[in-house]
Amino acid sequence: MTASTWTTTLGRWTQVAVRRGFLWPTIAVVAVLLLSPLLSTSTELKWTLWLAFGILAMSLTLVWGISGIFSFGQNAFFGVGGYAFAVAAFNIYPATGETLSALLIAACVAALFTALLGYVTFYGRVGDVYLAIVTLAVTLILYTVMSSTAGPEYRIGKAYLGGFNGMPSVPGIAFGTGELGYGGLFAFAVCLAGALYIFARFLLTGRYGEILAGIRENETRMELLGYNVRFHKLGIFVIGGAIAGIGGGLFTAWGTFINPSVFSLQQAALVVIWVMVGGRGSLMGAFVGVAVVQWISDQADKIVAQQTPLILGILLLAMVLAFPGGIVPAISRWFNRARKDGKRKRDAVNAAPTQVPSPETKPENENGGVPLPGGRISTHHVGKRFGGSVALDDVTLEFGQHSIHAVVGPNGAGKSTLFGLISGRHKVTQGRVELNGLDVTRMPTHQRARHGLGVKLQVPSIFLGLSVQQNIALALNAPRKRKQTRPPATTVLAMIGLLEKTHETASNLSHGEQQWLEIGMLIAQNPSVMLFDEPAAGMTQEERKRTVELVQKLSINHTVIVVEHDMAFVRALGAPVVMLYRGNVFRHGNFDELSNDDAVRNIYLGRKRDA
Amino acid sequence: MDEIVVIGLSVLTSIAILLLTSLGLAVVFGLMRIVNMAHGEFLMIGAFTTTVAVRSLELPIWLAILCAPVVCGLVGALVELAFIRPLYGRRLIDTLLATFGLSLILYQVAINIFGTAPPGIGTPSGWIEIGHYTVSYYSLFLPVAALVITALLYVLFKFTRYGLLSRAAAHNPDMASVLGVEVRRVNLVTFALGCALAGLGGGLLSPMVAVSPGVGQTYIGQAFMTVITGGPAFLLGTLSASALLGGISNIVSQLFTTLWGLTALLVTAIVLVRLLPNGISGSWSRQL
Numbered sequence: 100m101t102a103s104t105w106t107t108t109l110g111r112w113t114q115v116a117v118r119r120g121f122l123w124p125t126i127a128v129v130a131v132l133l134l135s136p137l138l139s140t141s142t143e144l145k146w147t148l149w150l151a152f153g154i155l156a157m158s159l160t161l162v163w164g165i166s167g168i169f170s171f172g173q174n175a176f177f178g179v180g181g182y183a184f185a186v187a188a189f190n191i192y193p194a195t196g197e198t199l200s201a202l203l204i205a206a207c208v209a210a211l212f213t214a215l216l217g218y219v220t221f222y223g224r225v226g227d228v229y230l231a232i233v234t235l236a237v238t239l240i241l242y243t244v245m246s247s248t249a250g251p252e253y254r255i256g257k258a259y260l261g262g263f264n265g266m267p268s269v270p271g272i273a274f275g276t277g278e279l280g281y282g283g284l285f286a287f288a289v290c291l292a293g294a295l296y297i298f299a300r301f302l303l304t305g306r307y308g309e310i311l312a313g314i315r316e317n318e319t320r321m322e323l324l325g326y327n328v329r330f331h332k333l334g335i336f337v338i339g340g341a342i343a344g345i346g347g348g349l350f351t352a353w354g355t356f357i358n359p360s361v362f363s364l365q366q367a368a369l370v371v372i373w374v375m376v377g378g379r380g381s382l383m384g385a386f387v388g389v390a391v392v393q394w395i396s397d398q399a400d401k402i403v404a405q406q407t408p409l410i411l412g413i414l415l416l417a418m419v420l421a422f423p424g425g426i427v428p429a430i431s432r433w434f435n436r437a438r439k440d441g442k443r444k445r446d447a448v449n450a451a452p453t454q455v456p457s458p459e460t461k462p463e464n465e466n467g468g469v470p471l472p473g474g475r476i477s478t479h480h481v482g483k484r485f486g487g488s489v490a491l492d493d494v495t496l497e498f499g500q501h502s503i504h505a506v507v508g509p510n511g512a513g514k515s516t517l518f519g520l521i522s523g524r525h526k527v528t529q530g531r532v533e534l535n536g537l538d539v540t541r542m543p544t545h546q547r548a549r550h551g552l553g554v555k556l557q558v559p560s561i562f563l564g565l566s567v568q569q570n571i572a573l574a575l576n577a578p579r580k581r582k583q584t585r586p587p588a589t590t591v592l593a594m595i596g597l598l599e600k601t602h603e604t605a606s607n608l609s610h611g612e613q614q615w616l617e618i619g620m621l622i623a624q625n626p627s628v629m630l631f632d633e634p635a636a637g638m639t640q641e642e643r644k645r646t647v648e649l650v651q652k653l654s655i656n657h658t659v660i661v662v663e664h665d666m667a668f669v670r671a672l673g674a675p676v677v678m679l680y681r682g683n684v685f686r687h688g689n690f691d692e693l694s695n696d697d698a699v700r701n702i703y704l705g706r707k708r709d710a
Numbered sequence: 711m712d713e714i715v716v717i718g719l720s721v722l723t724s725i726a727i728l729l730l731t732s733l734g735l736a737v738v739f740g741l742m743r744i745v746n747m748a749h750g751e752f753l754m755i756g757a758f759t760t761t762v763a764v765r766s767l768e769l770p771i772w773l774a775i776l777c778a779p780v781v782c783g784l785v786g787a788l789v790e791l792a793f794i795r796p797l798y799g800r801r802l803i804d805t806l807l808a809t810f811g812l813s814l815i816l817y818q819v820a821i822n823i824f825g826t827a828p829p830g831i832g833t834p835s836g837w838i839e840i841g842h843y844t845v846s847y848y849s850l851f852l853p854v855a856a857l858v859i860t861a862l863l864y865v866l867f868k869f870t871r872y873g874l875l876s877r878a879a880a881h882n883p884d885m886a887s888v889l890g891v892e893v894r895r896v897n898l899v900t901f902a903l904g905c906a907l908a909g910l911g912g913g914l915l916s917p918m919v920a921v922s923p924g925v926g927q928t929y930i931g932q933a934f935m936t937v938i939t940g941g942p943a944f945l946l947g948t949l950s951a952s953a954l955l956g957g958i959s960n961i962v963s964q965l966f967t968t969l970w971g972l973t974a975l976l977v978t979a980i981v982l983v984r985l986l987p988n989g990i991s992g993s994w995s996r997q998l
Contacts, residue, residue, distance in 0.1 A: 169803050216980075218984075219980050219981075219983060219984040220983070222984070223983055223984040223985075223987040227802075227803075228743075228745060228802050228803075228806070229938055229983070231745065231803065231806060232745060232934045232937075232938055233934075233935075233938065233980070233983065235931070235934065236931040236932075236934040236935045236938075236976070236979075237976065237980075238931075239927065239930060239931030239934075240931045240932075240972055240973075240975075240976045243928070243931070243969075243972055244969055244972060244973060247967075247968065247969045248969070364810075364813070364814070364927055365814065368810055368811070368814055371807060371810070375807075406818055406822075407818075408814040408815070408817050408818040408821075409814070409815055409818035409819070409822075411811070411814050412810075412811040412812065412813070412814030412815035412816075412817075412818065413811065413815060414811070415807055415808070415810060415811030415814065416793065416808055416811035416812060416815070417811075418807075418811075419797070419804050419807045419808045419811065420793070420796060420797075420808065423800070423804060
């Protein structure tokens with residue numbers, strides 16, 4: 100290999116590193132290592148502890164701030180890792196003279212523990228609050244359990260668990276040439292924290308980060324797009340657990356000691372406070388938060404000794420009441436605003452009139468990708484009971500290929516239930532649902548999506564905190580079963596008229612635009628069957644007209660089913676209509692046939708019960 | 711035979727303790743969707759109120775126990791006004807974190823006042839003999855007290871005006887306020903009631919356990935598990951969950967050690983949550 104290829108490879112790597120944010124942490128690690136000879140031993144010791152805590156805080160940032168899963172158990176995983184390291188080190192160190200394997204074991208044990216807990220909670224579909232409580236209860240019970248392991252019978256190999264007093268004289272970090280000194284340990288901690296930080300950045304700047312953001316913003320939409328939400332939540336939870344476990348191992352190695360106080364409420368509070376102070380969404384904030392809070396608590400301890408819980412409590416309360424978004428982000432926002440204000444004043448002087456983008460610049464002659472085979476969905480004698488009431492009695496329907504179908508009916512006719520049964524939100528009590536000839540009756544929502552079912556909900560279900568482009572990207576990258584071509588993002592954006600708002604955050608869009616964005620995600624997903632729940636709800640006359648046009652266009656290549664209340668919209672669609680009434684199919688036909696049918700008119704106008 | 715009776719009584723006492731320590735949490739969570747992390751500290755305040763009333767004021771124990779819910783109810787009302795009210799409409803995690811902060815503050819304040827291991831009060835005397843065993847009257851009294859309290863709460867929520875209003879406010883706060891329910895005031899009462907119940911639990915436990923500032927933390931983990939396992943019917947669900955979890959953990963404790971009893975409680979609760987994500991009462995049609 101020549102020198103020039105080396106330089107280009109190196110150049111490409113540097114580019115990737117800069118783009119994904121690996122460069123600054125690497126520089127920081129090297130800088131700290133170079134400066135470390137200048138540090139006093141006590142500073143090195145203190146900073147090593149902070150790094151162990153920072154790793155712990157970062158694990159909570161990943162799980163909570165990035166993925167939206169509030170876990171109180173992060174310090175439990177830290178403690179489990181700490182104990183696992185101690186037990187492993189006692190057993191391994193005398194034989195091999197190194198404890199890196201013990202650190203690896205700490206990560207694995209913590210990951211395993213997290214996986215068990217996460218499996219139960221995520222796959223049990225336990226609510227978010229319950230997860231917080233379950234993880235906290237586990238932490239507290241671990242505290243009690245570990246405190247009562249004082250007897251000599253609580254021994255794992257050569258390691259005694261030691262009950263309330265914990266495990267003293269644990270071997271520190273060693274590479275086979277004796278335990279590291281303070282300086283060595285510090286250098287190791289810096290490299291470890293840097294490596295874990297870069298690993299986390301690596302996760303977040305790639306596709307996985309996109310998925311996590313999607314889950315944080317809107318789990319339902321992620322499932323409708325075909326993502327296995329529970330699996331991904333479990334995944335990040337376990338990764339967070341493993342990182343916390345490594346932090347715990349480092350903590351044990353730092354003090355050559357571990358006791359049950361790692362499972363205390365105080366410790367659980369600390370982790371949350373660090374992350375809140377540093378800002379929930381920022382990985383670096385985790386380390387900053389640790390440094391700030393630990394510094395404050397050290398200073399406070401000099402003034403009033405041994406009042407840590409009081410100080411932590413006041414800090415937590417103040418954070419929640421005054422700075423729910425975090426102190427560091429609040430300061431940086433304030434700083435940015437001050438800077439922007441200055442800039443705006445300067446800009447105002449030589450401002451030019453901005454050009455207003457014309458609304459009719461979008462190419463409308465494209466359609467949503469290549470025609471797909473299939474596109475058939477059918478129900479066979481499906482019924483659904485909620486408790487004693489029958490929502491859907493016995494419905495057999497067949498929606499053929501590449502056409503529009505409208506499903507209408509008065510309130511309580513079973514429209515929403517039918518919709519829920521097809522999309523997978525409800526489980527049928529009887530009958531069978533088939534998608535492209537495949538029995539999907541027992542299939543979870545995300546699997547149906549992968550087999551070619553796209554769903555537009557009534558209330559726009561989009562990723563409010565993400566940009567228009569990110570919304571579309573999540574749909575474009577959604578997993579799928581068959582080779583399904585997907586249209587390029589710009590085509591989709593043009594079709595829904597949001598080309599000019601590509602980088603706008605979705606929450607800033609108007610209600611109508613949000614509806615369009617959701618339809619855009621459907622187009623991007625390019626499923627063979629598209630299910631629309633009241634697409635015209637809350638739209639203006641003009642928007643409604645454009646929606647009709649778009650739905651008609653989509654029906655060229657897709658099977659489109661529209662569940663609708665609005666008769667004018669159904670008439671405009673000009674599609675065959677299925678009318679549901681009291682949980683059964685009441686009439687089948689085109690709009691004019693139905694509107695001239697006396698029985699139908701009676702039901703809608705409520706004149707006579709039986710016509 | 712005697713042994714079975716004694717074990718049975720001990721199981722009943724465990725269930726009662728679990729129920730007494732969980733009810734307040736269940737009421738606040740069930741009706742307000744607030745996870746009161748300071749619940750354990752209200753237990754602690756109740757226990758200390760009783761201890762102080764007996765030791766310093768020399769009140770009879772029964773009266774001293776009744777002081778506990780009064781004091782805790784008042785403190786609870788203040789807490790609601792100062793810290794919970796500003797957080798209505800915010801995410802659930804916020805009230806959880808705020809009460810968590812409060813819990814730490816109350817814990818440290820208790821240490822500053824009472825120290826880490828303050829003197830306690832004795833169990834009211836009197837016991838019955840069953841064969842070779844003796845069982846104190848007090849541990850027989852606890853299950854009765856727990857049942858009576860649950861029954862009174864049931865009556866309160868089922869048949870009184872407050873009960874109706876509080877359930878309306880829990881079910882649909884916007885609708886309730888449109889219909890003229892003062893949701894704020896109802897919530898204030900509910901929160902204070904939950905704290906008072908915690909205090910009563912603490913008061914009732916104080917003659918049996920070593921009362922220290924950390925006493926609440928001993929029980930709160932189990933209380934959380936009980937409330938989650940109980941599910942949406944916050945009275946009867948919590949009662950069922952206490953019976954199940956308290957029963958299992960007590961029997962396992964007697965067979966092995968307390969450690970295994972606790973572990974059994976945790977494992978049972980977690981398995982139940984996996985099988986019945988909405989708790990024991992998740993599929994019931996009743997609300998209480």
